[in-house]
Amino acid sequence: xxxxxxxxxxxxxxxxxxxxxxxxxxxxxxxxxxxxxxxxxxxxxxxxxxxxxxxxxxxxxxxxxxxxxxxxxxxxxxxxxxxxxxxxxxxxxxxxxxxxxxxxxxxxxxxxxxxxxxxxxxxxxxxxxxxxxxxxxxxxxxxxxxxxxxxxxxxxxxxxxxxxxxxxxxxxxxxxxxxxxxxxxxxxxxxxxxxxxxxxxxxxxxxxxxxxxxxxxxxxxxxxxxxxxxxxxxxxxxxxxxxxxxxxxxxxxxxxxxxxxxxxxxxxxxxxxxxxxxxxxxxxxxxxxxxxxxxxxxxxxxxxxxxxxxxxxxxxxxxxxxxxxxxxxxxxxxxxxxxxxxxxxxxxxxxxxxxxxxxxxxxxxxxxxxxxxxxxxxxxxxxxxxxxxxxxxxxxxxxxxxxx
Ligand code: AMP
Ligand code: MG
Numbered sequence: 001x002x003x004x005x006x007x008x009x010x011x012x013x014x015x016x017x018x019x020x021x022x023x024x025x026x027x028x029x030x031x032x033x034x035x036x037x038x039x040x041x042x043x044x045x046x047x048x049x050x051x052x053x054x055x056x057x058x059x060x061x062x063x064x065x066x067x068x069x070x071x072x073x074x075x076x077x078x079x080x081x082x083x084x085x086x087x088x089x090x091x092x093x094x095x096x097x098x099x100x101x102x103x104x105x106x107x108x109x110x111x112x113x114x115x116x117x118x119x120x121x122x123x124x125x126x127x128x129x130x131x132x133x134x135x136x137x138x139x140x141x142x143x144x145x146x147x148x149x150x151x152x153x154x155x156x157x158x159x160x161x162x163x164x165x166x167x168x169x170x171x172x173x174x175x176x177x178x179x180x181x182x183x184x185x186x187x188x189x190x191x192x193x194x195x196x197x198x199x200x201x202x203x204x205x206x207x208x209x210x211x212x213x214x215x216x217x218x219x220x221x222x223x224x225x226x227x228x229x230x231x232x233x234x235x236x237x238x239x240x241x242x243x244x245x246x247x248x249x250x251x252x253x254x255x256x257x258x259x260x261x262x263x264x265x266x267x268x269x270x271x272x273x274x275x276x277x278x279x280x281x282x283x284x285x286x287x288x289x290x291x292x293x294x295x296x297x298x299x300x301x302x303x304x305x306x307x308x309x310x311x312x313x314x315x316x317x318x319x320x321x322x323x324x325x326x327x328x329x330x331x332x333x334x335x336x337x338x339x340x341x342x343x344x345x346x347x348x349x350x351x352x353x354x355x356x357x358x359x360x361x362x363x364x365x366x367x368x369x370x371x372x373x374x375x376x377x378x379x380x381x382x383x384x385x386x387x388x389x390x391x392x393x394x395x396x397x398x399x400x401x402x403x404x
Pocket of ligand 1: 190252259299300
């Protein structure tokens with residue numbers, strides 16, 4: 001059976017071989033809508049930052065040469081406030097009152113914070129502590145020079161980036177357009193969330209988790225509802241789904257008598273590249289493509305679907321978005337309880353992770369298998385247990401994926 005890494009390699013190599021310059025178009029969005037989108041411009045600083053020598057303390061702009069012996073009384077020759085620079089030059093024996101964010105007056109070379117001063121009269125102040133040159137201020141261009149690259153194309157726009165874009169006058173931002181992802185749930189047992197299941201039925205939860213994962217990854221979900229375990233119904237929905245950039249079908253891909261999805265994929269000429277992965281949960285994961293569309297069949301069990309999405313679909317979406325990082329973010333923790341390995345399949349086990357004493361600690365969470373959303377929702381991570389014999393012992397390191 002195909003290891004997870006090999007499966008992911010196949011998905012990515014298909015995506016790379018089919019990459020077209022026009023395939024992932026860009027769009028311009030208002031800055032306020034750009035959080036978590038993938039930037040498609042190299043952004044250069046539009047000015048020196050800060051644009052002038054700037055006080056970073058409230059206090060007095062001084063010449064350090066005047067502070068040879070402390071305390072010393074200096075005469076106050078002006079006030080520089082944020083948004084209103086003082087039109088003075090600080091000469092020997094003088095200083096200028098200054099506020100955080102205000103331009104440093106000519107002649108001065110440090111700012112003494114107000115806490116280290118004592119007002120003697122309206123026009124003079126006693127400096128109680130010395131400062132070094134450039135203390136209490138930031139020189140023009142210290143953060144970035146005009147024209148310097150501050151954000152690279154491919155970056156997923158984070159909170160700080162949003163502020164940086166705002167500070168550089170970008171009221172609109174060029175980002176990747178969102179790929180469209182059709183989502184089909186399958187199963188005769190499924191009813192919609194609004195309905196009350198009969199004794200042999202359950203509610204369709206996968207459409208919700210998958211659509212949410214699609215959105216989180218940066219794509220646009222189109223939920224096509226529930227297809228019954230019936231060839232005609234599957235054909236109708238899959239035909240519709242093949243119009244999108246990516247089609248995800250959940251359920252119906254295992255070896256059961258009514259698992260008909262792969263048969264319908266074949267009828268439509270989907271070229272299937274794998275339909276099993278050495279992964280627990282998530283073994284019957286199917287990947288293929290047809291025309292311009294990438295096609296996934298994800299196992300129906302709720303945890304299996306989510307895990308398979310995270311391992312294979314999310315990296316593909318990020319690649320299509322031209323994101324610089326596509327791989328799942330893997331962290332490392334010390335095991336607080338042993339975890340049994342499986343020589344057949346790598347396992348992703350719901351777990352509880354905590355940060356303590358400078359490192360992560362992790363232990364498997366109680367859960368009842370790949371349908372147990374109760375167990376998964378009480379967990380906050382997935383331990384990645386390698387495919388091999390034996391056991392990972394307490395105290396050993398293990399890799400994990402954080403689930404927020
Ligand atoms: P399947 O892969 O179709 O054999 O389904 C495996 C298990 O997942 C069965 O117990 C299904 O009832 C369950 N399942 C399939 N699709 C969904 C869904 N959309 N929401 C919740 N559970 C599902
Ligand atoms: Mg089914």
